[in-house]
Amino acid sequence: MAREAVTIKDVARKAGVAISTVSSVINGHQQHVGPVTREKVLLAVKELGYRPNAIARSMVKRTTGTIGLVMTDVVSPLFNEVIIGVAEVMAAEGFQILISTEIGVENEDAAIETFRSKQVDGFIFMSRTQRYTTKGLTPLKKDKIPFVVINRYLADPEINQVLLDDFGNGWTATQHLIRLGHTRIATLCGPLHDALPWRSAVERNRGWQQALEAHGLPANQDWVIESPYTFKGGYQSVQRLLEIIKDSPDRPTALFVANDSMCVGALKALQDAGLRLPQEMAVVGIGDPAHLAYTFPATTTLSLPIIEAGRVAARILVNWIKNGKPEYAQSVTLNSNLIVRESCGAHLSGKFQS
Amino acid sequence: MAREAVTIKDVARKAGVAISTVSSVINGHQQHVGPVTREKVLLAVKELGYRPNAIARSMVKRTTGTIGLVMTDVVSPLFNEVIIGVAEVMAAEGFQILISTEIGVENEDAAIETFRSKQVDGFIFMSRTQRYTTKGLTPLKKDKIPFVVINRYLADPEINQVLLDDFGNGWTATQHLIRLGHTRIATLCGPLHDALPWRSAVERNRGWQQALEAHGLPANQDWVIESPYTFKGGYQSVQRLLEIIKDSPDRPTALFVANDSMCVGALKALQDAGLRLPQEMAVVGIGDPAHLAYTFPATTTLSLPIIEAGRVAARILVNWIKNGKPEYAQSVTLNSNLIVRESCGAHLSGKFQS
DNA sequence: TTGAAAGCGCTAACAC
DNA sequence: GTGTTAGCGCTTTCAA
Numbered sequence: 001m002a003r004e005a006v007t008i009k010d011v012a013r014k015a016g017v018a019i020s021t022v023s024s025v026i027n028g029h030q031q032h033v034g035p036v037t038r039e040k041v042l043l044a045v046k047e048l049g050y051r052p053n054a055i056a057r058s059m060v061k062r063t064t065g066t067i068g069l070v071m072t073d074v075v076s077p078l079f080n081e082v083i084i085g086v087a088e089v090m091a092a093e094g095f096q097i098l099i100s101t102e103i104g105v106e107n108e109d110a111a112i113e114t115f116r117s118k119q120v121d122g123f124i125f126m127s128r129t130q131r132y133t134t135k136g137l138t139p140l141k142k143d144k145i146p147f148v149v150i151n152r153y154l155a156d157p158e159i160n161q162v163l164l165d166d167f168g169n170g171w172t173a174t175q176h177l178i179r180l181g182h183t184r185i186a187t188l189c190g191p192l193h194d195a196l197p198w199r200s201a202v203e204r205n206r207g208w209q210q211a212l213e214a215h216g217l218p219a220n221q222d223w224v225i226e227s228p229y230t231f232k233g234g235y236q237s238v239q240r241l242l243e244i245i246k247d248s249p250d251r252p253t254a255l256f257v258a259n260d261s262m263c264v265g266a267l268k269a270l271q272d273a274g275l276r277l278p279q280e281m282a283v284v285g286i287g288d289p290a291h292l293a294y295t296f297p298a299t300t301t302l303s304l305p306i307i308e309a310g311r312v313a314a315r316i317l318v319n320w321i322k323n324g325k326p327e328y329a330q331s332v333t334l335n336s337n338l339i340v341r342e343s344c345g346a347h348l349s350g351k352f353q354s
Numbered sequence: 355m356a357r358e359a360v361t362i363k364d365v366a367r368k369a370g371v372a373i374s375t376v377s378s379v380i381n382g383h384q385q386h387v388g389p390v391t392r393e394k395v396l397l398a399v400k401e402l403g404y405r406p407n408a409i410a411r412s413m414v415k416r417t418t419g420t421i422g423l424v425m426t427d428v429v430s431p432l433f434n435e436v437i438i439g440v441a442e443v444m445a446a447e448g449f450q451i452l453i454s455t456e457i458g459v460e461n462e463d464a465a466i467e468t469f470r471s472k473q474v475d476g477f478i479f480m481s482r483t484q485r486y487t488t489k490g491l492t493p494l495k496k497d498k499i500p501f502v503v504i505n506r507y508l509a510d511p512e513i514n515q516v517l518l519d520d521f522g523n524g525w526t527a528t529q530h531l532i533r534l535g536h537t538r539i540a541t542l543c544g545p546l547h548d549a550l551p552w553r554s555a556v557e558r559n560r561g562w563q564q565a566l567e568a569h570g571l572p573a574n575q576d577w578v579i580e581s582p583y584t585f586k587g588g589y590q591s592v593q594r595l596l597e598i599i600k601d602s603p604d605r606p607t608a609l610f611v612a613n614d615s616m617c618v619g620a621l622k623a624l625q626d627a628g629l630r631l632p633q634e635m636a637v638v639g640i641g642d643p644a645h646l647a648y649t650f651p652a653t654t655t656l657s658l659p660i661i662e663a664g665r666v667a668a669r670i671l672v673n674w675i676k677n678g679k680p681e682y683a684q685s686v687t688l689n690s691n692l693i694v695r696e697s698c699g700a701h702l703s704g705k706f707q708s
Numbered sequence: 709t710t711g712a713a714a715g716c717g718c719t720a721a722c723a724c
Numbered sequence: 725g726t727g728t729t730a731g732c733g734c735t736t737t738c739a740a
Contacts, residue, residue, distance in 0.1 A: 005717090007716095007717055007718085008717065008718065008719095009717080009718095017726075017727085018726060018727040018728075019717095019718080019719095019727085019728090020718095020719075020720080020721095020726075020727065020728080020729090021725085021726060021727075023718070023719060023720085024719095024725095024726090026718095027719080029720095032725060032726075033725065033726080034725055034726085037725080037726075051467070051470055051471050052471055052717085052718080053471065053473065053716090053717050053718070054471040054472045054473065055409055055412050055413055055418065055472065055473045055716090055717080055718090056413060056716070056717035056718040056719090056732090057717080057718055057719075058409050058718095058732090059409055059410060059413055059716090059717075059718070059719090059732045059733070059734095060717090060718055060719045060720080060731075060732045061718085061719070061732090062732075064409065066452070066472075080434050080435075080437070081434075083434070083437075083453070087453065087454075087455040088455075090455045091455035095455070096452055096455060096468065096469075096472065097452065097453050097455055098420070098450055098451065098452055098453075099437070099441065099451050099452075099453055100441075101441040101442075101444045101445035101449070101450060101451055113405070114450065115450075116405060117405050117406055117407065117408040118408045118409065118420075118450065119407065119408065119409045264648045271650075292648075294618045294646075294648055294649050295648050295649070295650065296625075296649065296650030359733090361732095361733055361734085362733065362734060362735095363733080363734095371710075371711085372710065372711040372712075373711085373712090373733090373734080373735095374710080374711060374712080374713095374734095374735075374736075374737095375709090375710060375711075377734070377735060377736085378710090378735095380734095381735080386709060386710075387709070387710080388709060388710085391709080391710080406733085406734080407732090407733050407734070409732090409733080409734090410716090410732070410733035410734040410735090411733080411734055411735075412716095412734095413715095413716050413717070413718095413732085413733075413734070413735090414715075414716045414733090414734055414735045414736080415716090415734085415735070416716075
């Protein structure tokens with residue numbers, strides 16, 4: 001801060017008017033101030049280089065024009081993108097964003113406390129791990145503090161949430177392969193039976209299964225390979241799958257991979273095994289397009305709308321703050337876009353239309 | 355904010371002591387408060403669920419424990435990473451981070467104004483475009499507001515800067531190829547002669563040139579292809595290069611690509627032209643490892659230490675804030691790490707040792 | 709060792 | 725129309 005900041009008092013003195021008059025013109029309360037006085041004030045403001053102290057203002061208005069963005073996992077570049085969406089609408093609405101420096105789910109409560117003491121007007125929570133807990137959020141709810149939660153799938157219907165359509169993604173990815181003519185579709189499904197199972201894995205797998213069933217195709221459980229959401233997991237899963245199917249007369253011709261990191265590993269393993277892609281194995285993934293556009297072949301993928309999730313959450317939050325109450329308790333589920341690239345073989349088959 | 359927040363006054367009343375006593379125990383001014391009084395206060399704090407109002411505190415202490423992070427380009431995932439580094443040290447130091455919602459260089463001044471009115475204790479500027487200007491920073495300097503600048507290469511020696519070693523990156527990348535036995539090395543250099551030339555392009559190109567000269571090798575200017583830092587730029591540059599060298603007996607066997615997006619485009623173009631990589635063309639790039647690890651072949655690259663830049667900048671800033679003055683005017687240049695993957699052919703040649 | 713009171717910079721009644 | 729004044733919640737002399 002400037003050592004000797006000029007205050008509203010200085011402006012008032014310089015302009016030869018009262019403090020409250022200055023306040024009026026600063027805040028555009030035009031009703032009560034004459035044009036000449038107004039000019040005098042404006043002049044003084046300019047000459048002194050006066051900059052209103054937002055802290056002092058917050059003090060009396062009891063609102064800061066600042067929201068807290070709590071990310072349990074700043075480390076993920078993909079999920080970082082939520083900032084872009086949030087920033088976009090907050091800029092338009094004149095809010096500032098405080099981001100949590102405390103990293104990791106376990107520090108979420110600390111972040112909430114810090115932000116509350118800083119008097120943020122509301123919160124956005126972004127998590128990657130899809131925890132089911134509401135623990136840290138309960139006090140917020142009780143104190144009627146505006147907040148919206150992204151990607152957390154909480155059971156509480158009173159909480160405003162923005163969700164990604166995991167089931168739909170699994171369904172769409174699989175259906176895309178079916179439309180391309182594949183009838184035997186395997187899947188790398190992620191951590192389905194972990195200590196705490198990942199909701200996204202479970203849902204995406206359900207999508208795969210139901211899409212197949214809806215088309216009267218078999219959802220062969222031997223072709224469901226579980227592994228962590230990692231490059232290595234994807235690589236090893238493919239090796240396992242290849243082992244399982246090696247003597248099979250009816251090998252799968254397509255593969256749905258439920259996560260981006262896994263998908264890159266899978267592609268690598270497939271190529272290391274000498275398979276031609278997509279001719280001998282068509283692949284569809286889910287996740288970050290920035291990554292998957294650069295694989296070889298470029299990966300057809302369902303692109304998670306993270307930026308849009310940020311926008312939507314921000315809009316809900318801003319409305320809530322401005323109106324003093326939530327529009328209504330809502331849970332918005334965002335669909336993904338299917339980005340057709342090369343790995344699914346659509347560019348070869350010519351079969352895929354829509 | 356909670357509608358009816360409990361204040362220090364409530365605590366004082368409940369504990370049967372004076373406001374100033376509560377303040378003392380809250381802030382750990384142990385000197386002046388007896389153990390029984392202290393306990394009474396602590397109890398009241400707990401029972402009431404008192405949370406100090408940081409805004410009110412800031413008001414009188416004239417410091418907010420908040421810094422402003424101004425990014426001219428939030429849209430770049432790579433440069434977003436700076437947040438991670440900054441957050442890491444700010445968390446440890448107990449500062450919060452306000453991020454600029456105003457996007458684009460042209461809005462930098464607006465961001466500065468907003469943050470100043472919010473009384474941030476200091477600034478970190480992160481830019482991608484390496485503007486030479488000091489315009490918006492001059493008032494900060496004049497008012498002795500702590501700030502540090504990342505990736506901007508300002509001439510003013512009094513400004514604290516964190517820089518990336520563009521020249522060194524060009525040099526190292528090229529030298530790596532030389533060590534692998536290449537003697538004819540082309541380069542895609544980026545926007546060297548643009549309306550406003552990109553410093554990074556100029557410097558990286560200088561690194562390429564001098565590394566070659568240092569080894570007594572020709573820096574063939576016909577093999578310097580200019581284009582924007584884009585996927586398309588890289589793709590087209592390779593096409594141009596291939597055209598130029600197609601009848602040449604002494605074709606280049608290696609390529610230094612001065613930017614990550616360009617590099618991905620280049621790889622694609624090379625493969626589309628039917629070249630085997632890295633056997634017929636070895637490639638080294640610069641930029642984001644997350645991207646370039648997934649190309650085919652995986653790209654050997656100089657990985658820009660963006661997170662580290664955030665850390666370093668944050669440390670300098672925090673010191674400045676805490677001591678009331680900068681440690682000294684410094685300009686820290688960070689070297690990149692060479693990440694050896696497949697595109698350079700090191701795994702085949704066995705020549706590369708260090 | 710504790711408490712009273714001034715004041716941080718600003719807004720918003722309420723008088724004039 | 726314009727000015728006076730009482731806070732917002734807290735820290736910090738300074739007395740007691």
